[in-house]
Amino acid sequence: MRTLLGAAGLALMAFGGLLLWGRSTHWDVLIWLAGAVVLHDGVIAPLVLAAGLLLGGLKKRGLLRGALLSMGCLTLIALPLLLRPLPTANSSVLPLNYVRGLLVSLAVVAVVAVLTGVARWGRSTLNSRHQKRS
Known part of the structure; x- marks a missing residue:
């Protein structure tokens, strides 16, 4: 199954490469892919390793x-709109403040994580007290 999926992935990549090569933007895509590799290996991977x-x-x-x-993940999803917001003809297409939205989303995740941690700590404390009484 792994070989079959790998072969299908390679075939789709080759097909995409053929479609791309006929266009004039193939150098832009190659530069973007190289930048993605540099960003991943030079920034994201070291940050993840340091956090680990x-x-x-x-x-x-x-x-x-x-x-x-x-x-x-939230930051990566919002990053394109934060770094390079595109001008639109219709002002109602992207009317939100994405910096504020990202910060609110990050705060919600942090609050939920803290509340979950506190609830787990409280449950384990109650369980340990209950076991000591028994």
């Missing part, structure tokens, strides 16, 4: 990792 090293000593780090992963 910092979180490695924590006992219950799953909740924090989940919150950081969610925040990273």
